[in-house]
Amino acid sequence: MERAQISCTDNKDNNFWKFILSELKPKGKIFTPFNVISLPIMLVGLVIIYLRFRDGIGSVTNLNQEIPWGLWIGFDVVTGVAFAGGAYVLVFMVNILNMKKYKPILRVTVLNGFLAYLFYSAALLLDLGRPLKIINVIIGNNYGVSSVLFLVGWHFLLYMLALLLEFSPAVAEWLNARKLRKFLGTIGLGAVIFGITLSVLHQSGIGALYLMAIDKIHPLWYSEYLPLQFVVASVFAGIAMVILEGSISHKVFAHQLGHNAHEEHNSILVGLAKICAGALFAYLSLMIIVFVHGKDWKYLDSGWGMWYLLEMIGFVILPMLIFYFSYRHKNLLAIRIAAVITLLGVILNRMNISIIVYRWYDVERYVPSWQEFVVTLTIIFIEIWVLRWIIMRMPVLRKSPEWVRDDH
C-alpha cells in the first residue's frame, strides 16, 4: 500500500502539468446545438461587457435615476441566489439529517451552487459603478456594519468559500491528490454547518435589502416579512432547480452514470417533489398570514391585484398541487412540469419586487435593454460551459475513484 502511494506521487509530480494540459483540451463533440447557439451570444456579450467598461453603465443598460437596479441585479443576483439555494438544502438533508438517498446528486448540486455564486458575483461586479472599490467591503476601516448589504456581502463571500470547500474533495480526487483529499474530508463538517447558517442569512438578507424601499414597492408585495419570505422561497426555488438540472444532466451526461442510476434518480425526484410541495405550502401559509395581517384586501380590486393573484394562484398554489399529486402518483413528467412552473413563479416574484412593482406608480417603465439580456445570457452560458468542463473531468456525477474508499 505504502509503495503504491509513493510511486503514485512520483508519477504525479512528473506528469502533473502534462495532465492539466491534456485536461484543458475539449472533450466530446464541438458542433453541438448548444455550442452553436451559445458561442455567438457569448461573443456578443463579451463585446458588450467591454463597452460597459469603456463607456459606462448607461451606455449599455436602460437603468436610470429612478430604477438603479435592473435586470443584472434583479435576475442575476436576486433571482439567481434563490435558484442556487438547492445546495444548502441538500447539504442539510444529506450531511446533517443523514438522508443517504440524496447523496448521488449532492456533488453536482454543490458544484452548481458554487458556480452560480461565482458567476452571480461576476454579474454584480459588472453592475458596480466603481468595482475596484469593492475592496472597501473586505479590508480597511470602511465597514458599513449597519448595512444589510454589508452583511449580505460577507455572508455571500464566506458561503462561496464554504461551497468551494464542500466541493474540493472532487477536485482532489480528480488530481489524484490523496493526502489533500483526506485533509479536505476532515474539515467538511465545519464547512457544512457554517455553509447552511450563512445561506439562511444571506438568502433572507436579499429580501431584507428591500425593507427600506417601503414607499416604492407595491403594498401587496412589501411586508416586514420579506426576509422570511425569501428564505422559504429559496427552499423550493433551489430544489425545483435541482429537479430541472438533474433531469437535464442525466440526459446529457448519461455516459457518466452507472446502471441503477436512473431508477435511483427517479426515486430522488419523487422525494424532492415532496419537499417542494411542503415548502410551497409553508410559503403559501406565510403569504396568506402576511396578506391578512397587512389588511391588503383593498388593493386586490385593481390591475396590480390581479397580477398578484396570478402570481399566488398560478405560480404558488398550482405547482404546489401538481407536486402533491405527482409525488403521490410518482409521475415524473408532472414533477418536471411543476418544477418549471415553480421556477417561473420565483422569477416572477423576484422580478416583481426588484423591477415590476418597484415604483409601480411611475408612468415611465424600465424595460431592460437587449444588451442587458445578452450579458445575462452570456453569464449563464459561461457558467454552463464551465459546469460541463468540470463534470466531464471530475468525479461529480460518476463515482469517486476506488482509492477514496480504500483510504477511508
Add this chain to the structure above:
Amino acid sequence: MSISRRTFFKAMGATAVALSVGKEVAASAEEMTGERPELYGVLYDATRCVGCHGCEYDCAEAHGLEYPDIPKNPPLRKTDEAHLTVVNHYETSKGSLPVKVQCMHCTQPACDAACLTQAMHKTEDGPVIWREDKCMGCRYCMISCPFDIPKFEYQSTNPRIMKCDMCHDRLKEGEIPACVYNCPEEAMMYGKRSDLIREARKRIHENPDQYVDYIYGEHEAGGTSWLYISAVPFEELGLKTSIQKKSYPGLTKGFISSIAPVDILLPLGLLGIYEATRSKPETIEED
C-alpha cells in the same frame, strides 16, 4: 466527514466574537446618528421664495457643475446628476407657487444605513455627504432613499453619486450653503436645527393666515435637517407626505439584530441534529 470538536468550537467562538464586535460598532453608529441638539440645517420658507431659480445657478457654481438650462415656463423637473437642486412651480389652491427640492439631510438617513462602505455619511454637524474614495457604486443608497435624492453618473466610467451636500466644504470654512447665502429673498435660513424649528413655529404663530400649521421635515423620516414651511398643504407642492414619521434605518433593525443570534445558535442546532442522526456503524468505527 468529521472534524475535531475543538477546532469546531474554536472557529465558532471566533465567529461569535467577530459578530458581537460588529454589533457594538453598529450600536455606536446608531447613537451617533441619533437626534443631537447641535445638528445644523436649513429652514426653507416657501412663502418667501419667488422661484427665480437663482439658487440653481449658485449651487452649480459651488459644486463645479454646468449652469442649468432652464426653459421659460419650465415643466416639473427632478434633481439629477448635474442638477443637485431644482425649483419647480406648482399650480396650487393659492395659485402658482415655487418650491425648491434638494437632499433633506435626514437625521437618521436611509442612505447612510444602506451604505456598506460608509461612503454615504451623516456628519456630526448635519450634512449627509458622499465620499468618493469609499463608494463602490452599488446604488443601494438610491434604492433606500425615501426622497429619491442620490443620483448616479450612468455615462461615466468612474461614476459618482451626486447629491446636495449642504455645501459641506463651505461649512468647514465657516461659510453657509451657497443657496442660502445668495438667495435674494432670504427664503432660506441656516442654523441649528432646534433654533430653526423655533423660528418656523414663531413665523407660523405670528402669521397664522399665511402658513399651514405644519413644519415639513420636523418628523418626516424621523426628522430631517432641511425644514419647510409653506402657505399650502405640502402635497400641493409635490412634497411626499406619505413618508413615514419613523426613521428608515429602523426598518432593517429587526433583521440586523437577528443576524448575530442566528449565526451563533444555528450552527449549534445543526451540530446537535448531526450528532443525533449519525448512523451507528460510523460511531463505532470512530471510537
